[in-house]
Amino acid sequence: MSNAATPFPTATESDPVALGWMQGAPPPAERLVRFQEMGHFQFPKSRWAFANLRQLVPTTRIWRGEGPAATLPRHDVDGIDDIRFTTLTGQPMRWAESLAANYTDAIAVLHRGQLVYERYSGAMAPHRTHTAFSVTKSYTGTLATMLVHEGVLQEGWTVPHLIPELAGTAYGDATVRQVMDMQIGVDYSEDYADPNAGIWEHARAGGTFPRPPGYAGAQSFFAFLRQLKKQGPHGQDFAYKTVNTDVLGWLIRRATGVGYGELLSQRLWQPLGCEEDADMMVDSEGTEFAGGGLCATLRDMLRLGEAMRCDGAFNGRQVIPAAVVHDIRGGGNPEAFRANGPPTLPGGSYRAMWWATHDDHGTYAARGIHGQAIVIDPWAETVIARFASHPLAANVHLDPTSLPAYRALGQWLRHHRSPA
Amino acid sequence: MSNAATPFPTATESDPVALGWMQGAPPPAERLVRFQEMGHFQFPKSRWAFANLRQLVPTTRIWRGEGPAATLPRHDVDGIDDIRFTTLTGQPMRWAESLAANYTDAIAVLHRGQLVYERYSGAMAPHRTHTAFSVTKSYTGTLATMLVHEGVLQEGWTVPHLIPELAGTAYGDATVRQVMDMQIGVDYSEDYADPNAGIWEHARAGGTFPRPPGYAGAQSFFAFLRQLKKQGPHGQDFAYKTVNTDVLGWLIRRATGVGYGELLSQRLWQPLGCEEDADMMVDSEGTEFAGGGLCATLRDMLRLGEAMRCDGAFNGRQVIPAAVVHDIRGGGNPEAFRANGPPTLPGGSYRAMWWATHDDHGTYAARGIHGQAIVIDPWAETVIARFASHPLAANVHLDPTSLPAYRALGQWLRHHRSPA
Numbered sequence: 158m159s160n161a162a163t164p165f166p167t168a169t170e171s172d173p174v175a176l177g178w179m180q181g182a183p184p185p186a187e188r189l190v191r192f193q194e195m196g197h198f199q200f201p202k203s204r205w206a207f208a209n210l211r212q213l214v215p216t217t218r219i220w221r222g223e224g225p226a227a228t229l230p231r232h233d234v235d236g237i238d239d240i241r242f243t244t245l246t247g248q249p250m251r252w253a254e255s256l257a258a259n260y261t262d263a264i265a266v267l268h269r270g271q272l273v274y275e276r277y278s279g280a281m282a283p284h285r286t287h288t289a290f291s292v293t294k295s296y297t298g299t300l301a302t303m304l305v306h307e308g309v310l311q312e313g314w315t316v317p318h319l320i321p322e323l324a325g326t327a328y329g330d331a332t333v334r335q336v337m338d339m340q341i342g343v344d345y346s347e348d349y350a351d352p353n354a355g356i357w358e359h360a361r362a363g364g365t366f367p368r369p370p371g372y373a374g375a376q377s378f379f380a381f382l383r384q385l386k387k388q389g390p391h392g393q394d395f396a397y398k399t400v401n402t403d404v405l406g407w408l409i410r411r412a413t414g415v416g417y418g419e420l421l422s423q424r425l426w427q428p429l430g431c432e433e434d435a436d437m438m439v440d441s442e443g444t445e446f447a448g449g450g451l452c453a454t455l456r457d458m459l460r461l462g463e464a465m466r467c468d469g470a471f472n473g474r475q476v477i478p479a480a481v482v483h484d485i486r487g488g489g490n491p492e493a494f495r496a497n498g499p500p501t502l503p504g505g506s507y508r509a510m511w512w513a514t515h516d517d518h519g520t521y522a523a524r525g526i527h528g529q530a531i532v533i534d535p536w537a538e539t540v541i542a543r544f545a546s547h548p549l550a551a552n553v554h555l556d557p558t559s560l561p562a563y564r565a566l567g568q569w570l571r572h573h574r575s576p577a
Numbered sequence: 578m579s580n581a582a583t584p585f586p587t588a589t590e591s592d593p594v595a596l597g598w599m600q601g602a603p604p605p606a607e608r609l610v611r612f613q614e615m616g617h618f619q620f621p622k623s624r625w626a627f628a629n630l631r632q633l634v635p636t637t638r639i640w641r642g643e644g645p646a647a648t649l650p651r652h653d654v655d656g657i658d659d660i661r662f663t664t665l666t667g668q669p670m671r672w673a674e675s676l677a678a679n680y681t682d683a684i685a686v687l688h689r690g691q692l693v694y695e696r697y698s699g700a701m702a703p704h705r706t707h708t709a710f711s712v713t714k715s716y717t718g719t720l721a722t723m724l725v726h727e728g729v730l731q732e733g734w735t736v737p738h739l740i741p742e743l744a745g746t747a748y749g750d751a752t753v754r755q756v757m758d759m760q761i762g763v764d765y766s767e768d769y770a771d772p773n774a775g776i777w778e779h780a781r782a783g784g785t786f787p788r789p790p791g792y793a794g795a796q797s798f799f800a801f802l803r804q805l806k807k808q809g810p811h812g813q814d815f816a817y818k819t820v821n822t823d824v825l826g827w828l829i830r831r832a833t834g835v836g837y838g839e840l841l842s843q844r845l846w847q848p849l850g851c852e853e854d855a856d857m858m859v860d861s862e863g864t865e866f867a868g869g870g871l872c873a874t875l876r877d878m879l880r881l882g883e884a885m886r887c888d889g890a891f892n893g894r895q896v897i898p899a900a901v902v903h904d905i906r907g908g909g910n911p912e913a914f915r916a917n918g919p920p921t922l923p924g925g926s927y928r929a930m931w932w933a934t935h936d937d938h939g940t941y942a943a944r945g946i947h948g949q950a951i952v953i954d955p956w957a958e959t960v961i962a963r964f965a966s967h968p969l970a971a972n973v974h975l976d977p978t979s980l981p982a983y984r985a986l987g988q989w990l991r992h993h994r995s996p997a
Contacts (some may be wrong), residue, residue, distance in 0.1 A: 217631065322848070
């Protein structure tokens with residue numbers, strides 16, 4: 158799918174700095190991006206909002222700790238912009254063109270641990286955080302897998318073992334493992350294009366989407382989760398539903414007794430040597446939005462990706478046990494994935510909130526709506542992190558000009574650069 | 578005034594960790610601190626909220642930059658807790674007792690640039706930010722004085738020279754200098770004890786205090802400022818009104834073309850070598866609350882104080898021009914201060930949003946409600962930073978057990994410790 162197929166302004170036409178969102182003291186009324194007016198989800202205002210979410214909603218801090226940042230040695234490589242590939246719809250395209258096609262706000266590439274490419278546009282800069290949307294889920298899934306590895310969380314437990322409040326809900330007979338892999342039968346829709354879908358009810362409950370006047374729905378993420386009814390069996394088809402990740406976040410809190418934000422800081426942000434604090438959306442009960450609330454810098458997302466590529470070893474330490482990385486990158490069950498997996502990931506699978514492609518590069522990824530991504534290509538020894546603000550939420554709109562570009566980049570880097 | 582004179586639980590009884598605010602997943606209903614329920618201003622919930630404001634309201638980041646933090650060399654000095662002084666009401670008291678009397682959340686002391694004392698309690702820790710309330714004003718006044726020094730802002734300009742929108746308001750014929758020194762005749766009350774006072778209207782407009790259902794008032798700080806009417810002359814009596822600082826913040830933005838938060842980062846947070854980012858409350862137009870929105874760490878407030886004590890030189894550079902520091906610490910006009918200055922600061926004055934005592938130590942201070950403070954004692958070569966969550970807003974409730982304690986500390990340190 159090319160831009161030409163959409164009715165939206167191009168990346169250049171919708172540049173948030175050129176459009177002047179929130180510029181001026183005060184900004185003119187027609188240049189305001191207000192949470193109450195859903196501006197943070199409305200393209201093209203979203204292109205400013207995604208890089209400024211903490212100005213719109215309450216957040217908590219994911220502390221980076223006191224130590225120095227883990228170095229990402231810089232070795233700019235020329236020629237990447239000219240890499241040619243064919244989109245999934247059969248069109249020839251250059252790498253540089255793919256960035257505009259995807260409304261890329263920021264993108265960077267590590268090859269064998271070296272920062273070979275880094276670009277920021279619009280409202281972004283290296284030190285600025287951008288919403289990661291459902292890339293958050295992969296952080297949650299990694300933490301959960303670490304806890305399973307330690308025995309603090311057990312795959313076979315049913316959810317009420319730790320959360321009695323969820324007995325009698327969709328999760329009453331679901332196991333921790335089924336939650337981690339999104340094999341849950343629950344009456345809830347993740348269709349972002351449907352304003353009545355459960356995903357929006359969930360967001361309103363958590364305060365991450367504005368509530369209409371007289372709103373009488375759930376007042377928190379957990380209150381919403383307690384309302385969910387079972388629909389269909391667990392342990393069968395993969396079905397991507399954000400509520401599962403928030404149940405997993407709840408399980409993690411109960412298993413550890415530590416707040417999610419604090420745990421994320423202790424277990425990943427600090428040992429990864431992240432260079433900036435991250436922001437995380439919280440609801441009115443102080444519950445972090447485990448399914449999509451993280452806002453991070455691009456380089457700090459690269460750090461997680463590089464740790465995963467290196468069997469969990471990064472920044473001079475074993476940040477994540479190798480067994481945890483192997484479990485995740487091995488992927489899930491492609492049979493379970495077939496019915497509901499996106500058409501752009503044929504033969505793929507989902508495990509512990511990560512997407513596996515099962516391609517010949519062993520590529521796996523963290524993915525968030527509107528184009529947020531961490532892509533790890535073990536064969537090519539590359540990690541790519543991307544923030545974007547595509548007009549449409551679903552990544553099937555970005556994949557045709559992204560997935561083949563990333564594959565071509567990996568092949569080019571592997572053949573172009575001799576081993577260090 | 579001692580604790581015994583108030584009907585409030587003591588500092589120990591109101592410890593926010595012991596009381597369990599926002600603990601649990603989710604916290605029980607009676608342990609929630611919600612913005613909409615004004616919990617962040619209700620003692621004793623305030624003792625949690627003041628250390629967690631960004632979880633309750635939108636904020637922007639004051640970036641610390643990429644460099645290392647400026648060192649505050651640690652030389653713990655024994656005996657400070659036992660320093661004896663007499664309160665302003667004539668009672669003998671030990672330093673350690675004064676901390677509880679003032680509901681101190683965090684306090685630290687620099688002597689000749691060395692960190693000789695540092696204590697955190699309740700919800701606080703060295704890396705955590707706490708609301709600075711009107712200590713924010715002194716940051717704003719320092720930035721403004723720097724701009725005046727550079728000629729970017731001129732004392733004699735009337736406000737409409739930069740903000741035509743304020744012609745016809747209280748500020749139509751006010752000068753920049755009069756705004757800086759709070760010598761403005763404006764129909765607006767800063768009485769925190771009166772729920773109908775203008776300060777609460779201002780806070781509701783800016784979204785830093787909850788709006789009632791059907792709220793139809795101003796939608797932003799600037800919209801509220803445009804409604805203010807003149808009452809009495811300018812340039813006469815000092816009258817402490819937060820709106821003046823937000824006018825000054827607006828003037829700074831118009832003079833520089835840079836957002837307040839960005840300017841605060843560039844001019845102070847980065848060159849001071851602050852160790853953590855700060856948070857700053859913003860309204861729905863992205864306007865930083867220049868009159869009271871800063872949340873910082875204790876040590877980072879010390880860094881501004883030490884720079885002021887050292888004629889602006891700190892962290893290996895001239896962060897603030899010496900002439901700017903001399904201007905501020907010289908204080909304002911005690912005659913103008915007499916009518917409305919707090920009774921605990923007799924003979925004092927106000928200049929550029931800083932409080933001068935004109936005592937024989939040359940003490941001057943940044944002060945915020947509920948006990949936030951930076952106190953600089955040039956004679957004793959000390960800087961004290963304090964965060965507190967006293968049940969009552971006005972510092973006259975803390976001064977009796979604070980001001981003589983700080984003076985006694987300065988005398989003790991000067992005589993106890995030989996020059997380095």
